[in-house]
Amino acid sequence: SCLxxxxxxxxxxxxxRWSRVRPTVEVCVTELPPKSAARGSGSGHALHxxxxxxxxxxxxxxxxxxxxxDFFVVDAEAKRDWSLSFTVGDCxxxxxxxxxxxxxxxxxEIEVWDLAREPLWHLxxxxxxxxxxxxxxxxxxxxxNRGWTSHAIRRPSFLVVRxxxxxxxxxxxxxxxxxxEASDAPRDRATSEGGSRRKRVMVVTRGTRGDVQPFxxxxxxxxxxxxNCEVCxxxxxxxxxxxxxxxxxxxxxxxxxxxxxxxxxxxxxTLVSQLTTWxxxxxxxxxxxxxxxxxxxxxxxxxxxxxxxxxxKPDFIVFGxxxxxxxxxxSESLGIxxxxxxxxxxxxVEGTGDLALPLDVLRRPVQEAFRSPGFxxxxxxxxxxxxxxxxxSVNQLRSARGLAPYxxxxxxxxxxxxxxxxxxxxxxxxxxxxxxxxxxxxxxSCFQMTDFLFMRxxxxxxxxxxxxxxxxxxxxxxRKVCAVTFSSMPIGEAAILRLAVEALTxxxxxxxxxxxxxxxxxxxxxxxxxxxxxxxxxxEAHVLHSRxxxxxxxxxxxxxxxxxxxDAVIGQGGLGVTSEALxxxxxxxxxxxxxxxxxxxxxxxxxxxxxxxxxxxxxxx
Numbered sequence: 302s303c304l305x306x307x308x309x310x311x312x313x314x315x316x317x318r319w320s321r322v323r324p325t326v327e328v329c330v331t332e333l334p335p336k337s338a339a340r341g342s343g344s345g346h347a348l349h350x351x352x353x354x355x356x357x358x359x360x361x362x363x364x365x366x367x368x369x370x371d372f373f374v375v376d377a378e379a380k381r382d383w384s385l386s387f388t389v390g391d392c393x394x395x396x397x398x399x400x401x402x403x404x405x406x407x408x409x410e411i412e413v414w415d416l417a418r419e420p421l422w423h424l425x426x427x428x429x430x431x432x433x434x435x436x437x438x439x440x441x442x443x444x445x446n447r448g449w450t451s452h453a454i455r456r457p458s459f460l461v462v463r464x465x466x467x468x469x470x471x472x473x474x475x476x477x478x479x480x481x482e483a484s485d486a487p488r489d490r491a492t493s494e495g496g497s498r499r500k501r502v503m504v505v506t507r508g509t510r511g512d513v514q515p516f517x518x519x520x521x522x523x524x525x526x527x528x529n530c531e532v533c534x535x536x537x538x539x540x541x542x543x544x545x546x547x548x549x550x551x552x553x554x555x556x557x558x559x560x561x562x563x564x565x566x567x568x569x570x571t572l573v574s575q576l577t578t579w580x581x582x583x584x585x586x587x588x589x590x591x592x593x594x595x596x597x598x599x600x601x602x603x604x605x606x607x608x609x610x611x612x613x614k615p616d617f618i619v620f621g622x623x624x625x626x627x628x629x630x631x632s633e634s635l636g637i638x639x640x641x642x643x644x645x646x647x648x649x650v651e652g653t654g655d656l657a658l659p660l661d662v663l664r665r666p667v668q669e670a671f672r673s674p675g676f677x678x679x680x681x682x683x684x685x686x687x688x689x690x691x692x693x694s695v696n697q698l699r700s701a702r703g704l705a706p707y708x709x710x711x712x713x714x715x716x717x718x719x720x721x722x723x724x725x726x727x728x729x730x731x732x733x734x735x736x737x738x739x740x741x742x743x744x745x746s747c748f749q750m751t752d753f754l755f756m757r758x759x760x761x762x763x764x765x766x767x768x769x770x771x772x773x774x775x776x777x778x779x780r781k782v783c784a785v786t787f788s789s790m791p792i793g794e795a796a797i798l799r800l801a802v803e804a805l806t807x808x809x810x811x812x813x814x815x816x817x818x819x820x821x822x823x824x825x826x827x828x829x830x831x832x833x834x835x836x837x838x839x840x841e842a843h844v845l846h847s848r849x850x851x852x853x854x855x856x857x858x859x860x861x862x863x864x865x866x867x868d869a870v871i872g873q874g875g876l877g878v879t880s881e882a883l884x885x886x887x888x889x890x891x892x893x894x895x896x897x898x899x900x901x902x903x904x905x906x907x908x909x910x911x912x913x914x915x916x917x918x919x920x921x922x
Contacts, residue, residue, distance in 0.1 A: 304417055305465045306330075307372040308354040311365035311389060312423070313437030313456040315406065326357030326365045326406075327392035328460070330373060333410070335382040336830075349383075355392055363437035363456075374467070381414045387460055389426060407435045409460050410538075416464055425538070425560045425605065426458040433601040433691065434458070434562025454701045455604030457562070499531040499555070503613055504642075505606050505628060506536050506621035507599045508565050510789040511875035513540045515644055515731060516621065517547040518756040524555045533557040533613050535606055539564055549761040559609045561602040568598075569791045570831050585671040588650045592897050593680040595623050597690040603627045603698050610635055622646075625717055626685070626695050634702040641721065641728035644876050644898070646745050648674040648715060651900035651915075675713030682711045722747045732876070736883070736905055753880040755861060762859040768823065771852045772866050775821035778849060781868040786825040787893045790873045792918075793832025797824050798853070800871075800892075800918060802841045805850050820868070823852045874899030874915065879906060891915045 332349035352373040357365040390405040407426030436455040520532040544558040617638040620628035632639045650672035688694035696706045731754040801824045845851035864885035872878035874891035879902045882889045889912035891903035903915035
């Protein structure tokens with residue numbers, strides 16, 4: 302079978318400089334092999350193709366129409382695991398060897414198997430460099446120049462793609478594609494088993510996997526009885542498969558995904574971000590700077606969040622700590638109630654206690670000043686008012702929606718949180734108060750502490766046979782088993798394997814006879830391929846694997862099923878890993894890049910006597 306794909310139009314494509322209509326627009330479609338092909342598996346042997354849709358005509362509103370009847374064909378069976386990349390740019394010529402005159406305007410990617418599910422797609426266009434969403438009206442001045450309403454400000458750009466199934470051997474040139482729809486019909490609300498209308502909840506969150514997965518656990522709880530809600534999660538497209546995996550056992554159509562634009566994982570792997578996060582382990586001013594920009598960095602997603610709120614018409618919105626300002630804008634401008642689900646309630650930069658040099662002791666007074674909540678609050682207001690993280694300030698966003706500006710003077714409190722508390726907006730923290738001291742509970746009195754929230758998928762929570770067999774073999778040899786996982790933190794496969802090999806071959810783990818009788822280790826390296834290990838390290842890991850000492854896991858495993866079988870875990874210090882370890886009753890060693898709440902959780906675990914304080918990777922042994 303095959304897919305017959307046509308590009309129909311682009312909605313709200315940015316105009317050229319000085320608001321000029323682009324003369325001709327091109328869409329270049331490229332087949333991308335699966336990531337597994339790089340490791341010699343999958344369908345990586347197939348050849349990839351490129352196709353061009355030419356002569357797109359843009360109107361003054363920014364929409365682009367393409368010649369009807371033009372299409373290309375993809376082998377849906379041989380390339381099921383492949384992806385298609387749609388790149389939109391200015392067209393230089395009318396032949397098939399065309400290239401872009403300037404840098405591409407935007408791009409969208411989607412897997413072939415996913416594309417085959419629906420006949421019509423609206424793909425969000427993102428900037429090629431930053432991966433932030435692009436908008437047809439990116440300036441708040443457009444509102445006054447053209448008289449557009451707030452719904453037209455920062456209209457997200459969509460690529461409209463139509464898909465039809467076909468078969469090779471058929472006369473594809475005579476296929477009649479269905480006529481384009483004038484508009485998409487409003488989506489009907491799901492109903493519960495009793496036939497009553499489900500409340501519709503929109504969840505907005507961005508960040509790493511640890512910033513998204515707890516919201517999926519919350520969504521499942523809201524969907525299942527007795528709450529019987531319908532949940533739409535607005536987050537980064539790289540977490541689309543994660544959202545889909547959380548649908549196991551849920552009624553159809555009750556857990557939906559909508560893209561927010563952006564890619565935090567990609568962003569953390571740029572050179573500037575890696576330098577900032579790596580050196581942030583040593584300099585608290587960098588830690589404070591990262592914490593101060595944790596919202597401003599995601600301001601470019603405001604337009605898409607606003608778009609989905611208008612489209613979905615939720616009964617209420619749940620927001621994370623990286624989306625507080627955006628949620629307040631949605632609530633104020635659209636009249637939708639909001640609820641905070643805050644995974645990182647502390648505004649203090651936690652110290653590591655890992656004093657490696659005498660200089661660390663001498664600079665402690667300065668570090669304490671940088672760590673204070675007051676300093677972080679002032680720095681946050683400066684960053685959000687200047688828009689240093691992503692080129693958008695909080696008052697640019699608010700003014701575009703006709704809202705009162707955020708106060709321009711600076712003080713040492715988080716004023717938007719204070720306003721939420723003043724208006725009685727619930728701020729829920731999924732943390733068990735028993736793990737906190739009385740002082741910490743008092744500091745967080747403006748939040749509603751509940752309990753840890755765990756992701757459970759029932760029958761889907763099964764370990765791979767490779768993992769269970771490795772653990773059984775280790776137990777049979779009298780070894781303890783430890784896991785190393787840094788989730789989506791940019792540590793790199795080389796650093797993780799180096800840590801595992803060094804720990805498993807350390808003289809400290811030798812017995813009196815000089816033989817190695819130490820633990821076995823499971824090293825999770827999924828998503829860490831950006832820093833591949835050298836051949837010598839790979840060989841050392843292979844030797845340890847052959848001895849039953851090391852398993853390099855390239856697929857995620859359900860921690861709820863894995864951790865009770867372990868003796869210890871080395872993790873990045875996120876809420877998910879830490880709470881799962883506490884539930885399983887195993888000690889935690891926190892390491893990695895040690896940003897924001899990761900230090901905070903390491904300190905809490907150490908105070909409870911359930912693990913060490915945060916340790917930098919070079920000082921793990």
